[in-house]
Amino acid sequence: MQATTAIYTGVFLAVAVVLILAAIEDIKTRQIANRLSLILVGLFGVTVAADLLTGADVMAAIVWPAVVGSSVFLVGLALFATGVMGGGDVKLLSAVALFAGPDLGLSFVLYVAVIGGFVAIALLAWSRWRKDQSEQSAKVPYGVAISAGGLWVCFHQISALSI
DSSP states (O other): OOOHHHHHHHHHHEEEEEEHHHHHHHHSSSSSOOOHHHHHHHHHHHHHHHHHTTTTTHHIIIIIHHHHHHHHHHHHHHHHHHTTOOOOHHHHHHHHHHHHHHHEEEEEHHHHHHHHHHHHHHHHHHHHHOOOOOOHHHOOOOHOOOHHHHHHHHHHHHHTOOO
């Protein structure tokens, strides 16, 4: 049991690092590299393997998290099609939703939406203060909000391991 706790803790700490890197990259370039979302999906695969090796139900280990991730992706795809979110944001959001699963999925999305609103307001205020009307300054780095929500998921999952 301690070995799997160590695996889960390591995975969630790795996820946290990837999320911090994604936020930094999004602030600097207003883009999130696909490799970061792919790393998260790979880390999710590690948790699935650990779940299945410890006798977890396939529905709980794979199916329900995939349903949540796919649902978030489909909604994100609609937001991307309307120009509200970037493709990297949608992929990152969907990858983190896998870790949130059905238990934390709705809370995760709500946290991201609220934090994203604060980021957008802060960016608008900053742009007006600097009198910067460039196209780059108008793009909201939602990766920051996604990363913040994802960090909440990570710390929630790690704290649940000690119970």
